[in-house]
Amino acid sequence: MVVQQRVVLDIEGTTTPISFVADVLFPYARDNVRRHLAATYGSSEETRADVALLRAQVEEDLAQGVDGAVAVPPDAEGEGEGAVVEALAANVESMIRADRKVTALKQLQGRIWRRGFDSGELRSEVYDDAADALRRWRAKAYIYSSGSREVQRLIFANTAAAGRL
DSSP: OOOOOOEEEOSBTTTBOHHHIIIIIHHHHHHHHHHHHHHHTTTOHHHHHHHHHHHHHHHHHHHHTOTTOOOOOOOOSTHHHHHHHHHHHHHHHHHHHTTOOOHHHHHHHHHHHHHHHHHTSOOBOOOHHHHHHHHHTTTTEEEOOSSOHHHHHHHHHSBTTGGGO
């Protein structure tokens, strides 16, 4: 008899409907990137880190001629801040449309989704049978995903099935 010791699962389509990621999470990040950056720009250490990563990615994209990359003006307080936020948002929207798997995008999306989950604007979906299986396999189940660990935790913690996980 073979004893199953470990189980590796994907999120999209396995534990959570693909439509939740494609039709809820990605549009939420796209639609809220400006609001998030404007609300946290200059006041959040996380956002400063996100902006630095995004700037580096955009510079690399511009050097490689990546379609949709837009130059980001130098940091400026006051009125210039809006131009920086606008350029960053345009780049993020382009990266989302292209389904880029780059750290700068994934990190920022995670922070935007965290705000959405924390505010109650977002609620995730986990299949009932997946929640039951994950509970049974607790020490044996691993998630393989291009999303960050934080986003994985948010998805599983913010669902009606969370109490069963």
